[in-house]
Amino acid sequence: MADILNAKIPEGTLDSKWTSHKESLGCVSPGNREKMHIIVVGTGLAGASAAAALGEQGYRVNVFCMGDSPRRAHSVSAQGGINAAKNYRNDNDSVYRLFLDTIKGGDFRSREANVYRLAQVSNQIIDHCVALGVPFARDYGGYLDNRSFGGSLVSRTFYARGQTGQQLMLAACSALNRQMAKGTVTVHCRQQMMDLVVEKRRAKGIITRDMVSGKIDVFPAHAVVLATGGYGNVYFLSTNAMNSNGSALVQCWKKGAFFANPGFVQIHPTCIPVHGEHQSKLTLMSESLRNDGRIWVPQKREDALALREKKIRPSEIPEHERDYYLERRYPAYGNLVPRDIASRAARERCEAGLGVSKTGWAVFLDFSFAIARQGKKVIEDKYGNLFQMYEKITGENPWKEPMQIYPAMHYTMGGLWVDYNLMTTIDGLFAIGEANFSDHGANRLGASALMQGLADGFFILPYTLPGFLADKTGEPCPDPSADAFLRARSEVCRRIERLMSMKGRIPVDHFHRKLGVLMWNHAGIVRSAEGLKETIPQIDALETSFRQGAGIPGNSFTVNQELEKAIHLEDYFILAKLIVTDALYREESCGSHFRTESKTEEGEALRDDKHFQHVAAWQYNSQEKDHLLHKEQLVFENIPVTERKYK
């Protein structure tokens, strides 16, 4: 087994691994680069930065995105910020401390070498983004400002108002646009990847569907980079964009790429609570709000009830009758505990009958103290657009009464298994950004996803991918009329015909919504063996009723958004079962993964390092069940493996 899952972690001390590895990697001569074709799927921060950086080196890059413009990719909606170990606050931050926080935040379920490298390149990301013109917040002296995020005791988060993702996205896309003008990069808009073409365990190209004409096309390449983001939308309601989906991951998994830790999904504590049954998505209120907002519920159930019925206002509850439960339970970190802890605590308080919204599933996020101490102007400068957004959605004024928040599905730590070079178990298929599993273990810290996406795209892949291509410069680009391409293409055509021939009249959303409820209840904040076991047959039954009852009006040779939804839903069924399988297998609680059978006396998560200090990488079995499990043992040589404590 060990030989299948070779992470290829370089020898040497932790801080020398990346440098010595880069020295050992081969290069492609400038003259040969334009003969090498690379496909990048997805134009989030990871995809856009990778395509731009590879284009700068002179490779021929074809980029695919589902939107009408690469700039609209899901990364655009990140609000809070991006981490780096600059130590600009002189508060004793360092590469080592960022590494430590990330490993600890991930509850010792990520790879030391990868995480250390991430921390090492973090500073370069900020340098490059500033050079590209990102208007990061600055203080009066004109130097860059920082804020704090959960799971850390230092201030290391760089931000551009509440629109950090958008500003980084504009920067990465401007680098992409520059390469498009030069002709090294071609962006194909409104094109969805439908399958990966694999021959002799090597990625050869992709099959795409034009979302306007319905045309199924083939694109060959020397290497394929998957940057299609996470699969949070399995849960139907999530903070992810509507076009975010897990289909490309499923296609690659089916073709032989291992899927690592699928059950590690992150539920974000500060989102606007669910209000109605027709809701299409959930809106995140940035974690940065926890810097200045205090989370509380009433101590008495009567008060919670009165709040729900709008008989009293939150501000009428006196100080001593409020429970600032995070500050009470976790005095060292208070409101800034990591996300999984904050989410579980909110759920626990609401289960205890102390929830404050009309549904009973919400807690308060209160700014009155911060406003009193710092003044309205300061708070407005920091969070103005978030307050405005909250008011637009809920119709309530957060300047007057505290916000109501509740956890929601947000991010997926699991993803395709990759080695130190970010290559999957299929040769020539790389996975970067949220699509891979590598850096966040069982829980991701705030402001670290943007960092990872740009680290992978700007500073890691542009070294490791050429390293892979170095001995292949003599290879011609694969022939798109080869058998493997024709087969994959006709499979895709058949799949679409099959979906279009469903004869029911029930909308796809109906089934997706049901799947989401199932997953939220059984594979959400809290999981139990019993609940998980029940879920798989329920998913199967739902899938059967989908095939019998769903219908897609129109045809597939034009824009057909119902067809797009059906394609994704088919893959969500597969992913949902994989998530449940993995969650059931992991009989421990760690990070975001909380099994009711594995907790301390105080109700905190209880890890089982003896049995589960490994990555669970699943190999697809075409029988759609009994997928084969491979384990990558995690070794911690530079950090003592301790209980994660935020008390």
Place this chain on the structure above:
Amino acid sequence: MHFVLKIWRQAGPRTKGYFQRFEINDITEDTSFLEMLDILNNNLVKQGIETVAFDHDCREGICGACGLFINGRPHGPDEGITTCQLYMRRFPDGSEITVEPWRSKAFPVIRDLMVDRRALDKILQAGGFISVNTGTAPEANTLPISMEKVQESMDASACIGCGACVATCKNGSAMLFVASRVSALSILPQGKPEACRRARAMVARMDGLGFGSCTNIGSCQMECPKNITVAHIARLNREFLYCKR
């Protein structure tokens, strides 16, 4: 709540479009405009009728994908928001709502309410960037930039590229879009070296792509969901004039 919807239907770029009338019931106040369209589409599926195509992605007002002409105004009746941030509580119960795609020469209709806005990206490709290769940047704090400058750059950079400014402009000009990018970069010291080239190249590309020219009417500023002001157009004009010298 109950509404009468008049929605633009068009099968493809070269086919003739028409308004189709729908009635929709049982909409709650906290339903967003796009969720209302989701409900309509789900009702259509139940009747075996082709759904209404429209662009959307983030549904948080930041990706710029959504953009509908609602009762004659881009992004509907509210100020400072995108279509996805519009809620049904904003409309009187029982009212009639007209929904159209962006209408502009540079944005051909793809289907129903979906238009092709790739022309905006083509303008950016002409020069909407700072030419710096990955890995060559100096340490970020070697270049202090005043808070005011950064704020100003950020104001311009808030543009989400939705195209409302073009859709509302009687000339079909993309001047506010171009100005926001030019301004955001040229205010910053990093963006100065290319400022002239950038302004010229982007305006030339805009003209070449079939967008109209700016006659200082200012409706773009009125309808911009990110409140980007025409002051940036003034700055663009200044950059443009400087380079002519």
